[in-house]
Amino acid sequence: MSPTLAKPSRKAATAAMAEAPGATQSDVETKVGKWLETNTGARPLEEAELQRYRTKGARCGWRLDVAICDHPVALDLVIDSRFPCSRPRVALAEPPGYPSYPHVEEDGRLCIIEDSDELDHSQPIAIVKAVLGGAAKILEQGMAGTNQAEFQSEFLSYWNPTSNGKSIHSLVDPCGGTRRVKLWRSKAGYFVAEDRATLNAWLANRAGKGLPRGAECSSALLLWLHQPLLPSEYPDTPEDVRDLAARLGEPALSTLDAFLGRDQQDWVILLGAEADNGPCIAAVTVLSRKRHGRNRSNGTKGFRKGKAPQAVVLEQARHGVLLRHRVERADPWWVHGRDGNSDLTTLRTSRVVMVGCGSLGSPIARLLAQAGVGEIDLVDPDQMKLENTSRHILGADTYRQSKAAALAQRLQRDFPHSRATGHPTGWQELAVDHTDVLSQADLVVSTIGSWSHEAELNVRQLMTGHPATVLYAWAEPHAAAGHAVLIGKSGGCLACGLSSTGQPLFCAAEFPASTLQREAACGNYFQPYGVPEITAIASMAADLALDHLLDRAGDGVYRIASGREPAIGRVGGSWTNDWRAATQNRPSATMVERVWRHDPVCPACKNCDR
Known part of the structure; x- marks a missing residue:
């Protein structure tokens, strides 16, 4: 035995x-x-x-x-x-x-x-x-x-190996409801989306080329099932698909029959359901036997294209050949968190304006795009230089290109369901030529690092009544620490926490001499720091931006994040007494949240009602 x-x-x-x-x-x-x-x-x-x-x-x-x-x-x-x-x-x-x-x-x-x-x-x-x-x-x-229930909870693991058709990329909303969607056939495969506009925008962003002008998209059908299928329920014929629709009720079966009665190249049907771990989508295609090259019947012979009676087309589809497809989800809910990001609904409808797309602004912009922010406007008049690439998310392939335009193109290619627009100009010109950009923003993020420009932006916000909160972010010398503060209608304005020359009144680190370094060129100065330091600051600032968009942080929230003490010591710096007190003498690699308070004698806002 x-x-x-x-x-x-x-x-x-x-x-x-x-x-x-x-x-x-x-x-x-x-x-x-x-x-x-x-x-x-x-x-x-x-x-x-x-x-x-x-x-x-x-x-x-x-x-x-x-x-x-x-x-x-x-x-x-x-x-x-x-x-x-x-x-x-x-x-x-x-x-x-x-x-x-x-x-x-x-x-x-x-x-x-x-x-x-x-x-x-x-x-x-x-x-x-x-x-x-x-x-x-x-x-x-x-x-x-x-x-057996594990066949359903891990549906795609068992369906996908049985597929015998090309992959289908889905942009449709992964939620219940049997409905028509749009389909585009290309050499790269089939793409489905809720509507033509969504499909065109995604293709244009991803590949730089949308749908051909005047091109008509075909229709596909999404059948939303009560639960994922067991292997014994996988459809082998068009009649099996009709049986699945019949289980959903007469309206679903009527919708399917009306769809199969359309005279078109083939009939793509998505099969969606809610599994234990989130939505799952598969697909089948019904091919008429005439087009598939077997049992050549008269089919719709004798009728002009698109003029065959629905009953004739439906009968031909019901006796057609069925292909199964794996579906590659490319919708925002899957890309940004694999259906687990409860914040995405809010972020998808948020609009952020980035003023400054340099070593700090560019990683913040990417982090916001990765988090799922739906619209990002990028404002910067400068072009990429080769020396920028060591601490910028763009590389040498964008040399001499507009930082704003190149960054927008990169973000749209990487996150094609979102919109990124580059404005290769200063924010002052943008405010005049495109007044809606700043006024319609949910948040403005400024990383200019220039007191003259940001003082002007601060005054504009005071004069216009703060149509949008501004998050100002900056790095201390050698990126020893980073600061991010939300300036809105209440609390202090930007100038309340700065000296008359734009120096922060609160600093984490101090240095015995100026840290600015000069290039071998007239007027060209820069702060020396590396990617790890500025990336940590960008992450802190992006986190505060998301907290504001999600109503978790209001006006006046002020965060400071410090680097590691050995790194500060290597460049001759030390922690300030203020920072040691704020961190309870644990100044290295930590973050503190404070309040950016209103200064009653602030020359910028003392006459404002704050």
Whole structure:
């Protein structure tokens, strides 16, 4: 009788003999082989049997004849040259039709979830026991049918390997409701979106070229199911799809039949549902047998294109050929958080204006785009120089290009569902020529780092009544610390916390002499700092910007983040007494939140009602 595959206990695994330091791969393989042969009756795999696993790096393996739920099962256990640092693989020697059991892959390999890496790699027998125990659990549950729901919770893992059509990229909103959507066929594949405008904008942003002028998009249909399908429910024919629609009720079936009654090249149908871990979408295409090249019927012969009666077209579709497709989701809800970002609805409708696209402004802009901010306007009159590239998110390929325009192009290409617009000008000219940009913003982020320009922006905000809150962000010398403050209708204005020459009244670090360095050119000065320092400051500032957009931080919130003390010391700096007091004498690599208070005698706002 075949031995039963026992589940190992943690105690038994821990008690397994540890491998002696310096043991060779052959020593490990010999030990595993002896244990398997003694305890399970396993035999080494022959070369022909092992060949099946060679492409996955298998070095050696064993065949185990075991009993699972009183059924004889042949299992192969194989290891590669990294074992015991790598996990052994277990596979069914004779794989059943796919998909038959949850966590059994198409080639018969078992996807064992147990994290055997928690076991000590010096105990190869313990690792083998843990993996075999996981295999036993998977097969017992699968044969007993007690884990069928896992086919639904991991729907795409089982549907995708059965697809026989090209991938479809989906921009549709992953939410309930059977509805028509738009479809574009291209050499790169099929793309679906809620409407033509969304599809055109995404393609234009991603590839620099939208839909051809006047081009008509086809229709596709999204069927939103009550739950993900089990493998036995995967459609093989158009009639199977109609059965799925019928389960949703007469309106859904009527909608599907009306769609299949449209005389078009093919009929693409998305199948969406809510799984345990979020929405999932698959797709099928119905091809008429005439177009597919089999059983050539008259079909719609005798009717002009698009003029065939709906009933005739529907009948042809119902007897068509079905292809399955994997769907690659490219919608914002998947890209920005894999359906787990509860803030995205608000961020998608937010508009931010970035004034300054340099070493601090550019990473802030990218972080906001990555977070899902829907619209970003980028304002900067300067061009990229080669020396900028070492601490800017743009590289040498944008040399001599407008920082604002090049950054906008990069963000739109990387996040094509959002809008980024470059304005290669100063904010003063923008305020005159495009008054709506600043007035319609939910937040303005200024990283200019020039007191003359930011003092002017501060005065403008005071005079216009602060149509949008401004986040001012700057770095101290050597990027020893970074500051970010929200200036709005209440609390202090920017000038309230600065000297008459624009120097912050509160600083984290101090230096014995000026830190500005000069190029070998007239009037060209710069602050020396590296990417790690400025990136940390950008992250802090972007976080405050997001907090404001999400109503988590109001006017007057002021954050300061410091660098590491050894780095400050290397450039001759030290912490100020104010910073030591604010951090309770823990000044290194920390952040403090303060309030930017109104100064009653501030020359900029003393006559304003604040």
